[in-house]
Amino acid sequence: MFLKALCVLAVYAVVAAFAHEAHSSQFLHKHDHHHQKVEFKDKHGHHHYDYYTHPKYEFGYKVKDPHTHDHKSQHEHRHHDSVKGHYSLKEPDHHHEREVHYHADKHSGFHADVKHSIHHIVPHHHHH
Structure with missing residues (x-):
C-alpha cells in the first residue's frame, strides 16, 4: 500500500506539472516507532x-485542474492493522461528485460508504 501511494503521488505530480493553472498538493508521513523483538x-x-x-503512515493528495476539470482528493492513515480514509472526485460529466469514506481492519474487513451528489447549474437571467 505504501508503494502504491508513492506511485500515485508521483503520477499526479507529473500530470500537474504539465497542466496550465492546475493545482496539486501531496504529503506523506511515515511514523517509525520502537522496534519489538520477536522470537x-x-x-x-x-x-x-x-x-x-x-x-x-498518513498520506494525502489534491488535484484541481480547471482546464481538464480534473478535481480529486484523497486522505488515508493507518495505525497498526486499521486503515481509514476518504476520497472524492468529480465525475466525467463535471456535474456529479463521488465521495467515499472507507475503513478496514482484520476483524471487520473492508467497508466503504459511497455518496453521489450533483451540482446544479443555476442560469443567471439578465433583466434589461
Whole structure:
C-alpha cells in the first residue's frame, strides 16, 4: 500500500506539472516507532529473532485542474492493522461528485460508504 501511494503521488505530480493553472498538493508521513523483538523457531527447532514495528503512515493528495476539470482528493492513515480514509472526485460529466469514506481492519474487513451528489447549474437571467 505504501508503494502504491508513492506511485500515485508521483503520477499526479507529473500530470500537474504539465497542466496550465492546475493545482496539486501531496504529503506523506511515515511514523517509525520502537522496534519489538520477536522470537520464533524454525522447523528444526532453532531459535531466531527478528524485529517488528507496527505500521503507521498518513498520506494525502489534491488535484484541481480547471482546464481538464480534473478535481480529486484523497486522505488515508493507518495505525497498526486499521486503515481509514476518504476520497472524492468529480465525475466525467463535471456535474456529479463521488465521495467515499472507507475503513478496514482484520476483524471487520473492508467497508466503504459511497455518496453521489450533483451540482446544479443555476442560469443567471439578465433583466434589461
